[in-house]
Amino acid sequence: xxxxxxxxxxxxxxxxxxxxxxxxxxxxxxxxxxxxxxxxxxxxxxxxxxxxxxxxxxxxxxxxxxxx
Numbered sequence: 085x086x087x088x089x090x091x092x093x094x095x096x097x098x099x100x101x102x103x104x105x106x107x108x109x110x111x112x113x114x115x116x117x118x119x120x121x122x123x124x125x126x127x128x129x130x131x132x133x134x135x136x137x138x139x140x141x142x143x144x145x146x147x148x149x150x151x152x
Contacts, residue, residue, distance in 0.1 A: 097126065097133040107143065117142070 100118075104111045114134075117123040122145075124138040 095136060097135050098139065100132055100134065103134050103139055107139075 098106070100111055100114050103109070104114055114123065118125050118132070123134065123142045126133045126135060
């Protein structure tokens with residue numbers, strides 16, 4: 085799954101909808117994670133943008149918690 089994001093392009097950020105499509109995590113779940121502060125976002129006006137590095141860190145955190 086992580087390979088898709090790194091190989092897709094050199095974009096710096098994604099919308100919630102794009103992250104949902106790339107990761108198979110629902111938009112609602114991503115919004116919950118944003119509201120809880122577990123997924124960092126940047127705002128550009130009304131747009132919610134997720135930095136590629138923040139999304140990768142979020143996905144990697146989930147993997148690390150599953151290993152415990």
